[in-house]
Amino acid sequence: DTGVSQDPRHKITKRGQNVTFRCDPISEHNRLYWYRQTLGQGPEFLTYFQNEAQLEKSRLLSDRFSAERPKGSFSTLEIQRTEQGDSAMYLCASSPITVGRPNTGELFFGEGSRLTVL
Amino acid sequence: GNSVTQMEGPVTLSEEAFLTINCTYTATGYPSLFWYVQYPGEGLQLLLKATKADDKGSNKGFEATYRKETTSFHLEKGSVQVSDSAVYFCALSKETGGFKTIFGAGTRLFVKA
Numbered sequence: 164d165t166g167v168s169q170d171p172r173h174k175i176t177k178r179g180q181n182v183t184f185r186c187d188p189i190s191e192h193n194r195l196y197w198y199r200q201t202l203g204q205g206p207e208f209l210t211y212f213q214n215e216a217q218l219e220k221s222r223l224l225s226d227r228f229s230a231e232r233p234k235g236s237f238s239t240l241e242i243q244r245t246e247q248g249d250s251a252m253y254l255c256a257s258s259p260i261t262v263g264r265p266n267t268g269e270l271f272f273g274e275g276s277r278l279t280v281l
Numbered sequence: 282g283n284s285v286t287q288m289e290g291p292v293t294l295s296e297e298a299f300l301t302i303n304c305t306y307t308a309t310g311y312p313s314l315f316w317y318v319q320y321p322g323e324g325l326q327l328l329l330k331a332t333k334a335d336d337k338g339s340n341k342g343f344e345a346t347y348r349k350e351t352t353s354f355h356l357e358k359g360s361v362q363v364s365d366s367a368v369y370f371c372a373l374s375k376e377t378g379g380f381k382t383i384f385g386a387g388t389r390l391f392v393k394a
Binding site for chain 1: 287313315317323324325326327330332370372374375376379380381382383384385386387
């Protein structure tokens with residue numbers, strides 16, 4: 164399977180604990196995005212990477228959240244000192260963006276990592 | 282700022298009925314427009330897209346036309362099937378925004394046999 168994969172698929176944790184999610188994008192895709200989705204809502208942008216560079220972070224991403232893409236391949240999203248309001252589905256998506264060629268911004272999503280904070 | 286508004290659900294239809302899910306957007310310039318679909322237990326996947334005004338995106342019997350004059354991208358299908366039951370998200374993306382895709386809230390569709 165060469166699609167986007169996320170791990171773990173489901174994480175249950177107690178308030179105050181740290182959690183980390185991993186995303187493996189489609190190998191030739193240089194863009195990687197993180198989104199958060201709560202019940203009944205569409206995905207909300209959190210941050211994105213061009214190769215290993217983090218180019219933008221949403222105001223939704225408090226200082227308890229950190230994301231990395233150290234070698235421009237897989238990415239991790241860490242949440243420190245989790246709160247109940249962090250309970251959501253965390254989605255990763257990748258996209259092939261080629262400089263100098265037309266791009267549409269189509270995203271390829273993983274199945275998501277569901278976080279439940281007790 | 283850029284935003285997407287789509288009709289609230291759930292929408293419940295009988296098999297072979299006609300489907301319309303309305304979507305309007307607010308954006309400067311010329312965004313690309315998308316419909317993504319999320320089947321039960323699966324991740325979001327692209328259903329169709331259109332990149333410029335008057336383009337029609339189509340896939341699996343679904344169609345949507347990019348209407349810049351009405352800032353709309355309504356999703357239609359002439360005859361729905363039970364297997365079309367899913368959540369449908371309208372979305373936009375702009376290169377000047379780093380292709381950060383902005384999604385609507387989603388419309389859940391139930392199709393009854």
